[in-house]
Every structure is written in structure tokens, then in C-alpha cells.
Amino acid sequence: xxxxxxxxxxxxxxxxxxxxxxxxxxxxxxxxxxxxxxxxxxxxxxxxxxxxxxxxxxxxxxxxxxxxxxxxxxxxxxxxxxxxxxxxxxxxxxxx
Numbered sequence: 001x002x003x004x005x006x007x008x009x010x011x012x013x014x015x016x017x018x019x020x021x022x023x024x025x026x027x028x029x030x031x032x033x034x035x036x037x038x039x040x041x042x043x044x045x046x047x048x049x050x051x052x053x054x055x056x057x058x059x060x061x062x063x064x065x066x067x068x069x070x071x072x073x074x075x076x077x078x079x080x081x082x083x084x085x086x087x088x089x090x091x092x093x094x095x096x
Contacts, residue, residue, distance in 0.1 A: 024050025
């Protein structure tokens with residue numbers, strides 16, 4: 001899908017924005033753990049996007065949303081996948 005196709009497809013734009021709302025809410029709930037898990041992600045910026053999608057939806061910048069889904073989300077998914085794999089492989093602390 002091209003950016004122009006994305007702009008013309010209201011249903012897809014709405015679905016993408018809704019999924020981003022869910023993901024940004026999850027990022028908010030991770031709180032201070034998020035940067036520890038994946039320090040290379042701009043968590044503050046991602047959370048701010050969620051606030052815009054939820055509260056200032058009439059001013060959503062479609063180019064920013066498009067860039068996020070094309071460039072940021074794949075990198076984020078990779079980083080989170082690595083963090084989850086590393087945490088699953090971590091040895092439990094048995095010194096207690």
C-alpha cells in the first residue's frame with residue numbers, strides 16, 4: 001500500500017489509528033519498565049502519539065502515522081521481540 005492509497009482508505013486509516021491507540025496505551029502501562037526493556041525506542045514520543053490519537057484526533061498528521069507504521073513499528077517489534085527473548089532466556093535469581 002502506498003501513502004496515497006493509505007490517505008484514500010478511511011477504513012484502513014481508522015483501523016491503524018485504533019491499533020496505535022492500543023499499542024500506545026500498552027506503552028503507558030509499561031511505565032518505567034519500557035525503557036529498560038528496549039532503550040533504543042522513543043517511548044515518550046510514542047506515548048505522546050497516543051495522546052494525540054485519543055484527545056486531538058482532529059489534528060492527526062497522516063504522514064507521521066504513516067512514517068510510524070512504516071519505519072518505527074517494525075523496529076519496535078524487533079526490539080521488543082529481542083527483549084522478550086532475552087528475558088525468557090535469563091536465569092532466575094535464586095540467591096534469595
